[in-house]
Amino acid sequence: MFESLSVGYGKRGCAKGSVNVGCLREDKALQVGDQLVEEDETHKVPNFVLADACNLPFKNGAFNLAFSNHAIEYVKNPFRMFSELHRVANRKVIVRCAHRRGSGAKGPFHVNYFDESWFGIAASRLGHSSRQFVYSFDYPISSRLRCPLKWQNSPPLRLLRHVESRWLVHRLRIPFEMESWSNIAEEKRVLDPVCFVVVSNDEKILRKCFEKGVGVTPEKTTIYMNKDKTSLPVFFNHHISKLDCRKDVWLVFCHQDFVLKENLEPVLNGLDANSIYGVIGTRASSASLFGRILQTDGTVIGLSLTECEPVQTVDEMCLIGHSSVFRKGLRFDCRFKFHFYAADLCLQAYSQGFGVYAVQTDCQHKSKDLIGDRNSEEFNASKRLFAEKWRLCLPIRTTTGLITEK
Numbered sequence: 350m351f352e353s354l355s356v357g358y359g360k361r362g363c364a365k366g367s368v369n370v371g372c373l374r375e376d377k378a379l380q381v382g383d384q385l386v387e388e389d390e391t392h393k394v395p396n397f398v399l400a401d402a403c404n405l406p407f408k409n410g411a412f413n414l415a416f417s418n419h420a421i422e423y424v425k426n427p428f429r430m431f432s433e434l435h436r437v438a439n440r441k442v443i444v445r446c447a448h449r450r451g452s453g454a455k456g457p458f459h460v461n462y463f464d465e466s467w468f469g470i471a472a473s474r475l476g477h478s479s480r481q482f483v484y485s486f487d488y489p490i491s492s493r494l495r496c497p498l499k500w501q502n503s504p505p506l507r508l509l510r511h512v513e514s515r516w517l518v519h520r521l522r523i524p525f526e527m528e529s530w531s532n533i534a535e536e537k538r539v540l541d542p543v544c545f546v547v548v549s550n551d552e553k554i555l556r557k558c559f560e561k562g563v564g565v566t567p568e569k570t571t572i573y574m575n576k577d578k579t580s581l582p583v584f585f586n587h588h589i590s591k592l593d594c595r596k597d598v599w600l601v602f603c604h605q606d607f608v609l610k611e612n613l614e615p616v617l618n619g620l621d622a623n624s625i626y627g628v629i630g631t632r633a634s635s636a637s638l639f640g641r642i643l644q645t646d647g648t649v650i651g652l653s654l655t656e657c658e659p660v661q662t663v664d665e666m667c668l669i670g671h672s673s674v675f676r677k678g679l680r681f682d683c684r685f686k687f688h689f690y691a692a693d694l695c696l697q698a699y700s701q702g703f704g705v706y707a708v709q710t711d712c713q714h715k716s717k718d719l720i721g722d723r724n725s726e727e728f729n730a731s732k733r734l735f736a737e738k739w740r741l742c743l744p745i746r747t748t749t750g751l752i753t754e755k
Contacts, residue, residue, distance in 0.1 A: 352701060354412040354437060356402050356430075357420020368396040368412070370405065372420055403429040410439035414702030417444045422459045431471050435531060440623060440702030442477075442531040444468065445484060448524035452492035468529035479531040480659050485634045487525035488513045519636060526634075530659055532704065536622040538671055543614050544598045545570040548584045549605040558715045562609035582681030582690045589675045600675070602668045610643075610711035617708075620657065622671035624704030625679075625695055627663020628712050631746040638748065640707040645715050654709035661699075662692040663707060664748040666714050670694075674703055682738075688728050689735040692747045696739050723749065 355366030371394075400406050402417075402424055415438035417430075424430045434442045447453040449462035465481035472479035491509045500506060545565060549555040549572060559565065573584040585602055592600075599617050620626065629640035629651050638651035639658045668691045670679070679701065682693045695705045723729075728749075736752050739745060744753045 352412065353414040353416060354405075354407070354434075356405070356415065356417040356434065357423075366396075366412075366414075366416060368398060368407075369394050370398050370400050370402065372400070372402045372423070403433060405433045405437055407437045409436055411437050412702075413440045414438060414700065415442045417446075419446055421446050421463070422454075422456065422461050425460060427461045427463075428471055428474075431468075432475055435472075435475050435477060435533065438533050438702065440533055441704065442529075442533065444529045446527060448483065448527045450523060451487045451525035453487075453525055463527070464524075465527065465529075468531075472529070472531045475531075477531045477533060478535065479529055481527060481529045482632070482659055483522075483524045483526070483634055484528040484632070485526040486518045486521075487523040489517050489521050489523055492525075528659075530704065532621065532623070534623060536671075536673060537619055538597065538599070538617070538622045538673075539619055540614070541597050541599055541617070541622075541671070543569060543601055543617065545601045545603055546573075546585060546588050547571070547603050547605055548573045548575045548581045550575045550578075551605065554715075555605045558606045558608050559603055562607075562712075564609060564612035564614065578686070580683045580686040580690075582683045582685060585681045586683065589680065592672060592675075596672055598672050600670055600672060602670075604666045604716075606715040607666045608713040608715060610713060613710060616710045617669065620708070621704060622673045623702075624670075624706055625663070625674065625698045626657070626669040626706050626708045627660075627691065627695075628667045628708065628710050629748065630658065630660030630663040630705070630707035631748055632659075632661045633744045633746045633751070636746075636751075640709055643713040645713075654707060657706040657708050660695075660705055660707045661745060662695045662747045663705065665691040666716075667712065668694065669708070674698070677701075679703065684734060685731050686727055688731040688749070689747065692745070693735060693738070696742060696745070699742075 353366040354368050354370065356370045357372045398406070402420055403426055415434040417434060421427050421430055421444055431444065434444065446463050447456070449464050454462050468481050469479055488510055490513055491506055496506065543564070547555070547559055547570065555572070571588060575584065589600070601613065627640070629638050629642050631638060639654060639660055641649055641651040641653040643649055665688070679694070679697060681690055685693055698705050732752065736743065744751055746752070
């Protein structure tokens with residue numbers, strides 16, 4: 350089984366799948382929309398296949414994840430393409446496309462215009478649950494200026510976009526790009542126990558913070574003392590490897606300064622085990638934090654959630670995953686010592702067809718802020734490694750900020 354399928358990759362830099370399908374238009378040009386793909390570039394794309402997006406040449410459930418990036422706007426029968434993506438995936442389908450309200454919706458080759466309701470109805474017709482959200486918001490002024498291509502990166506337009514991004518984009522919130530997630534194989538877990546895993550380098554902080562949490566007991570908790578600055582993922586992977594592979598539990602990886610204010614087991618009851626969760630998360634499209642938490646000084650940050658919210662990454666303070674996702678091969682990258690290991694696990698989960706969500710729980714983070722020391726050598730080294738490892742997924746927002754190609 351291949352890990353992921355990308356349909357309609359457009360150009361080499363967007364080839365994100367284990368297998369990448371270039372769509373065939375009626376004029377037989379190798380292209381998606383107005384992005385021509387040069388014939389001599391196809392050999393540079395990993396496992397390149399030229400195929401009809403509405404009749405994919407793959408077996409049922411051949412991929413964990415089926416991903417399509419700005420291709421469904423161009424096909425005459427979008428529901429057929431959508432159903433084909435669901436047929437060849439066995440975990441998840443992700444479709445990213447222009448939102449009908451945005452300036453990018455009316456491209457020169459577009460024949461379809463989408464909003465959240467279309468994907469919700471289409472997924473329901475196929476018998477799958479789905480979530481849709483805005484992936485990015487539109488520039489309300491510059492996107493509607495009809496300027497020659499050579500002026501698009503001129504200083505005046507760059508300045509205008511900077512002003513828009515700072516003052517208008519998130520205030521007006523005009524959808525530009527959207528993403529739809531469909532869960533093919535949901536695995537709802539009911540009343541599975543919670544096991545806490547904590548790495549501590551300060552017993553005083555551990556006793557004062559984490560061990561004071563509601564529902565935290567010695568029987569539920571494994572504590573690793575870290576006196577030599579070993580990478581935290583080393584301890585987490587060790588714990589996963591020694592766990593009974595048949596044991597169904599929620600593994601909760603916490604920082605020593607994290608405090609639960611409510612019992613976590615009822616919060617996790619009935620959630621999909623094929624997902625990674627955090628108490629606070631972020632998306633590239635929004636500077637907002639999803640999930641409300643209490644800081645050390647008593648201030649409240651983040652948006653309160655009534656249901657799990659799809660996010661791009663979650664914070665390291667509390668990272669939750671069911672034992673089943675780790676039985677399926679998900680692991681921490683030990684190159685990230687303290688920063689970015691949760692964001693990295695989220696991107697791994699996303700690329701393998703698992704969900705990534707923020708879940709609301711009453712908790713407190715006994716730290717000055719979420720960002721930490723951004724001037725430390727470890728933070729900057731981890732950030733560079735993370736940006737290089739996931740360069741095809743940029744921009745990526747973490748709770749420490751937005752990471753872009755620049």
